[in-house]
Amino acid sequence: MDPIMTKAAVAEQVVTARLRAGLTWQEIADKVGTPLVWTTAALLGRHPMSAEQAAAACELLGLGDDVAEGLRLQPYRTRDDAVATDPTIYRFHEALSVYGPALKELIHEEFGDGIMSAINFTVDVSRRPDPDGDRVVVTFDGKFLDYRW
Amino acid sequence: MDPIMTKAAVAEQVVTARLRAGLTWQEIADKVGTPLVWTTAALLGRHPMSAEQAAAACELLGLGDDVAEGLRLQPYRTRDDAVATDPTIYRFHEALSVYGPALKELIHEEFGDGIMSAINFTVDVSRRPDPDGDRVVVTFDGKFLDYRW
Amino acid sequence: MDPIMTKAAVAEQVVTARLRAGLTWQEIADKVGTPLVWTTAALLGRHPMSAEQAAAACELLGLGDDVAEGLRLQPYRTRDDAVATDPTIYRFHEALSVYGPALKELIHEEFGDGIMSAINFTVDVSRRPDPDGDRVVVTFDGKFLDYRW
Amino acid sequence: MDPIMTKAAVAEQVVTARLRAGLTWQEIADKVGTPLVWTTAALLGRHPMSAEQAAAACELLGLGDDVAEGLRLQPYRTRDDAVATDPTIYRFHEALSVYGPALKELIHEEFGDGIMSAINFTVDVSRRPDPDGDRVVVTFDGKFLDYRW
Amino acid sequence: MDPIMTKAAVAEQVVTARLRAGLTWQEIADKVGTPLVWTTAALLGRHPMSAEQAAAACELLGLGDDVAEGLRLQPYRTRDDAVATDPTIYRFHEALSVYGPALKELIHEEFGDGIMSAINFTVDVSRRPDPDGDRVVVTFDGKFLDYRW
């Protein structure tokens, strides 16, 4: 039996098809009807898509049912330490390394003992014009969860 | 010669004095006249303070000149892999692990080949009320730097 | 000679066949006549199956003798550090990181010097309804083994 | 200024005082009025105690205000890879290594895409008599959190 | 309160006292009335001793009640990767690296799916005379535990 396409193979198909078709991630997100970052992450293999979402994406990208089947698969969201060294991604980890303890202090002061959820969570990226050079603005927005026995 | 107090020893003094005096990080930041996250990070050893900033913080906290001298010191901002496993901090790294490739795609699509600076950079944390449970909102705001030869 | 199918290839076949046939893990476990978690683990490659168990599973899933042969193979149960970073699995390891020393203290207080066996051992997962949100309940149940010379 | 006692130093004091006074963890938990595993974990440095909880524990154990101050401190709950190799604790990690993928499959099948919270979470340990040797039963009970954008 | 002496400090005292008194490990084991390897391991911090065992060892070695208290403490038996590189110890790990898969095959063939317990377990070391050079003979003897649901 031909096994389900892996998330890595699915992402490779999506990346190829998107570039050849000259589509933006926003155009795909609009077609699928889901938020931009969520859609991009899902197409790269980090969220399962519903059958309708997968079909819409594949229709726009000109990809087949095998890709759609793979997009619906429940993923493993494992950490890839090599990916974390890509400079575009590394700067975020570095910022957390520098400011992580301060964020921890301020979250505990404001909310008490607990965490920002990474599951009940959204992330957004946008451009903020600035005369000294435009800025990348990334917002993490997660439900506070208190340690509750 | 008594060596300058290390950043770790300085932070221990600040944490102790703050708790015993019952001060919030915001009250210290107001006294020093600097942004909240920056001030917290600096007092925990991640930024050097000016002489005036250090003196203001130590006066409020009832700490001596040795602490003020240590606050002025240029820090090493080294990564601490153990700190990164604290659940409050880990959730941020996990979110980057899940969404990092999507952020990379979207930054390159919007800005071209480059990165969000972690140096010309601010971070802010706030509470957003929500009927399903208030939310932690953390904003990364860094200048876009394009790969430029 | 065609080598025996690896456990990874077997699991890929099982995952594919299960999804395409629309079967639940419970339905497969009922067919095989073995406990739910054990059956799932075995089909994913963590326990060897008897010839009868393997045949029953493959019949239900529409898989061939090569898969059945692979299911009977004695596995290596090696640790995969990447898998451990998947958020669904990571939370268990994090809980052990937070509560492990407390569990150790209480096991020694109640039983003396020794361990909970991970071999003479069962694990169960269930849903517990709760008005604040249903809960995942996972029970580890292992024979106590005392350090005995 | 004498720095606040570290969580490690606090735990060392608690362990020493408990053994010399011949108290069980249950007796301390009864005095503090909190669950057994939570109390043990808090006294070992993994949860902050309220002022009343810390005072009650220190009174029973004959420990001073410096220990009580340390018990109230917000902890870092960092992972300690050496502790994870202690056989009593290792067996739990090994069980997760063997059964983690099966738990993941079954949680997703029952609840959909999401995780068991390790924050809105309790853990319990008990003895179950068994003619073939009594058993250690550890129950993880955490709120299900679905990936929710 | 003076904390209980750590296992490392206890071992340092034992090693020092043994060498200065010119005692063999066998003489200490005879005094304590316990097997040779077990006794050596316990004095080096890997097993808790009973009050009588600890008292007997300390009497022979001329060590005080603080050491005896430390000997009774329940240990963490954590792995130390540096110790594993000492050549005398490394050769055992290397032998397992070379022969581990063969041992696994033969244990499963003889006993079925399971393990040799490292808890219900003894180890012995002896000298076997040989004209080509005497030999170190180390015997591991552990109860077989079958994977039993």
Next chain:
Amino acid sequence: MDPIMTKAAVAEQVVTARLRAGLTWQEIADKVGTPLVWTTAALLGRHPMSAEQAAAACELLGLGDDVAEGLRLQPYRTRDDAVATDPTIYRFHEALSVYGPALKELIHEEFGDGIMSAINFTVDVSRRPDPDGDRVVVTFDGKFLDYRW
């Protein structure tokens, strides 16, 4: 030129052929005329076989000259850290972690400064009946080598 079959490919052929032919490792060892553990290790790729030994094994297993050629190849005996986490093999490493320093003390006391050879070395595994459950007995037997300049 078709390259020599790798040791991994050879072992895969041996494992497959042995299971399909229903042969025990002892039967193969008897045919080859070599000790049980040595033979198993050699067939799994950890020792080179002579041409006669390889031919005898391949004849019994019904394998071709390409496998025999691979069995004669001088191996790399590299460490595989993942294999070491298989529970059946891990227990041996754990026992060394617990008892290694004691073995080192006793070897030095009995023999002086040196090591047990892992090269001039045999290992044996056997079953010892025991009313409380049969036991796995593994014997390491290596020539003592003293540090000799």
Next chain:
Amino acid sequence: MDPIMTKAAVAEQVVTARLRAGLTWQEIADKVGTPLVWTTAALLGRHPMSAEQAAAACELLGLGDDVAEGLRLQPYRTRDDAVATDPTIYRFHEALSVYGPALKELIHEEFGDGIMSAINFTVDVSRRPDPDGDRVVVTFDGKFLDYRW
């Protein structure tokens, strides 16, 4: 759909074609019209090329459109720890290990708190004749970025 050629496959094609055609990196850079080190890095997969640059390189090298497509792809610039151990590359890392703290001190003294950008950055390599043996001269030239909130 045939996926876009990976950067590794592209680099393998470039390396092969360059050697077979007997071209120098400088000749390729001249053809592409870009700086030497930048061009070499881009062809090895570390920078995306424009369509014109990729076409020029492929024309000179006799490579097809699939390679040109791969050259235009946005790369991951992940760290490869094995590559860093190649002696020609390792010496640079070693020099940074020896002189890194001195460079840090001098950058902070001259510029204040900040970094040399690795993005707004050029690197050059040249030969400097020397009677005691010619010298490799590598110049890093990056914009200073001050920590600026």
Next chain:
Amino acid sequence: MDPIMTKAAVAEQVVTARLRAGLTWQEIADKVGTPLVWTTAALLGRHPMSAEQAAAACELLGLGDDVAEGLRLQPYRTRDDAVATDPTIYRFHEALSVYGPALKELIHEEFGDGIMSAINFTVDVSRRPDPDGDRVVVTFDGKFLDYRW
């Protein structure tokens, strides 16, 4: 006997004395009569100083003979992976990660098979004014060594 001050303790003394005296590294280098980067590295513990150099530095910094003795000591120049994560230092390693293979190609093309020496080697750091922001220029200058049997 009071042991020689470690290089770490010496560096701590130098850093403290330099800051309290308000001296620049250049002023110290001028006094010692050695190049700027070399002097800074030596005072931070990476090169041994001659008796005259150490005496001159200590005289200027107001430090005693114990520091001078430590400055003369032959150092271990070990790598410190934590230091390498400081952002000011990390950018250099990142640049090597991105451009290392290109530098290797170009060195081999220009010089043949060999390396840039990190021993017969100098490094310099300077400021280059630039209307878009001044630049940090770091030059590595090492003798080429060819692989020569």
Next chain:
Amino acid sequence: MDPIMTKAAVAEQVVTARLRAGLTWQEIADKVGTPLVWTTAALLGRHPMSAEQAAAACELLGLGDDVAEGLRLQPYRTRDDAVATDPTIYRFHEALSVYGPALKELIHEEFGDGIMSAINFTVDVSRRPDPDGDRVVVTFDGKFLDYRW
């Protein structure tokens, strides 16, 4: 375009051809006209060969132009930590672990501050007869390089 054969594939061809032809490494070295260890290392992929050397080796071994092309390729000489655990190779690393600091002291005492070059360097291996068992003698011979600014 068929890519150049990798060094790993080239080495696999050489190893296969050498064994099937029954040639010694010395015979190949004699044919190529280069030193024994150098030749062996080059054929295993650690040095580039000249066109003449590669042709001579391939002629003797009966290998084609594709192998010869691969032999001429400039190699990456990356470290392989798994290879370093092979017992035959590990003993050298262990000896350096035991004697490294002593070698460092004696090199510095005899030569001053510097290193033995591993580039301007030869290594030789020979057998030295000894009535207690013949000995492996390996000589490292490298030019001394002093730290020279």
Next chain:
Amino acid sequence: MDPIMTKAAVAEQVVTARLRAGLTWQEIADKVGTPLVWTTAALLGRHPMSAEQAAAACELLGLGDDVAEGLRLQPYRTRDDAVATDPTIYRFHEALSVYGPALKELIHEEFGDGIMSAINFTVDVSRRPDPDGDRVVVTFDGKFLDYRW
């Protein structure tokens, strides 16, 4: 009881005393009557000394009985990965990384399957004059041990 001085503390005393007394390692070796490298290694903590050897060394160095007691102690010869990155020591490991597989091939060709002992083993370092720069010559000389069941 004052614990025996650790090997690290002993080595620190030896290094200090040697430098202050202006003695060479050879002079100490002559006094002790043992080979140069062995003596240096032993004084740095890698071999136990006899009572006579320790007394002779301490008499020459002007060190007390506590140091002599420490010199007699059986050492742990653990690997220190940081020490291995010191350039003087690293070059040896690099050479093994480059030539290790060649040495393995040649040892097996000459001696059969086995290793060079690192226990029945000597190492020597000497200077070889050379008009192009004197050379460091290090000889490893160990008994061949064949894999012998």
